[in-house]
Amino acid sequence: xxxxxxxxxASLWAFYLILAISMxxxxxxxxxxxxxxxxxVFYDNSGKQTISLTLDRWTTSAxxxxxxxxxxxxxxxxxxxxxxxxxTVTTLYxxxxxxxxFHDEIDLEFLGNSTGEPYTLHTNLYARxxxxxxxxxxxxxxxxxxxHTYTIIWNQRNxxxxxxxxxxxxxxxxxxxxxxxxxxxxxxxxxxxxxADDWATMxxxxxxxxxxxxxxxxxxxxxxxxxxxxQSSPLCGQSSGNWFNQELDVTRKQQLQEVDxxxxxxxYCTDTKRFKDNLPKECTIN
Ligand SMILES: *[C@@H]1O[C@H](CO)[C@@H](O)[C@H](O)[C@H]1NC(C)=O
Numbered sequence: 001x002x003x004x005x006x007x008x009x010a011s012l013w014a015f016y017l018i019l020a021i022s023m024x025x026x027x028x029x030x031x032x033x034x035x036x037x038x039x040x041v042f043y044d045n046s047g048k049q050t051i052s053l054t055l056d057r058w059t060t061s062a063x064x065x066x067x068x069x070x071x072x073x074x075x076x077x078x079x080x081x082x083x084x085x086x087x088t089v090t091t092l093y094x095x096x097x098x099x100x101x102f103h104d105e106i107d108l109e110f111l112g113n114s115t116g117e118p119y120t121l122h123t124n125l126y127a128r129x130x131x132x133x134x135x136x137x138x139x140x141x142x143x144x145x146x147x148h149t150y151t152i153i154w155n156q157r158n159x160x161x162x163x164x165x166x167x168x169x170x171x172x173x174x175x176x177x178x179x180x181x182x183x184x185x186x187x188x189x190x191x192x193x194x195x196a197d198d199w200a201t202m203x204x205x206x207x208x209x210x211x212x213x214x215x216x217x218x219x220x221x222x223x224x225x226x227x228x229x230x231q232s233s234p235l236c237g238q239s240s241g242n243w244f245n246q247e248l249d250v251t252r253k254q255q256l257q258e259v260d261x262x263x264x265x266x267x268y269c270t271d272t273k274r275f276k277d278n279l280p281k282e283c284t285i286n
Contacts, residue, residue: 085112
């Protein structure tokens, strides 16, 4: 076999290998646009395509989905900023693009902490411009050591937030009690990293240590399933037999209870200091 031929075969083989890898993993840049900042798309040592978002004193970074969704299931694997991450906030969220005063938004915000101290997962919902539905959790693993899967399911019945397929929060559609719920404006998915040492760190008391910068978080394996509101689809459809749009089954209810008992560190529905005797309506239904 001639040298040229061997060389050709080798490069063909490399080409097929790359093709196979990209077909298996999917190309993130088909689905996501880098928005600004110091963001990189690269293949890591194991051949997995990854987006890194980096924060320093001068730069925040973000990406967003090319598509918008009206009801969806979004999955993303994230590895958070390691070491001293206090003051940094890494986010995965969905948001509408219409008038701000009527905007809808589903938030997962990972609040950094000092080295060895636990991250906080801050969750919130805005519907028709109204937010203030915060719940916060600690995680049962070190989210900086490896990738973990974070999921937002948004359908007609409820919004569900899962961590490694464990249900941590359910926000029910209580429109029938006039509690705002996102039902008619499409949302786009965003990931970002920014500095929030004015509020995230014990009310701003701990400041970001810029000598530790740059701070980098990693995202991979973006999966999005659009769920047309009028149509049944296996994961989100109104008439499907799948639990996503049904009452929660026993396993899922148990997961919620377990997380509430062991990992929930703040719940606006029990914050009587903040609301006095006027807890939001959705907190007192049932
Ligand atoms: C870091 O974690 C500790 C322990 O959970 C918590 O008390 C503290 O408020 C956190 N610090 C910051 C800066 O968020």
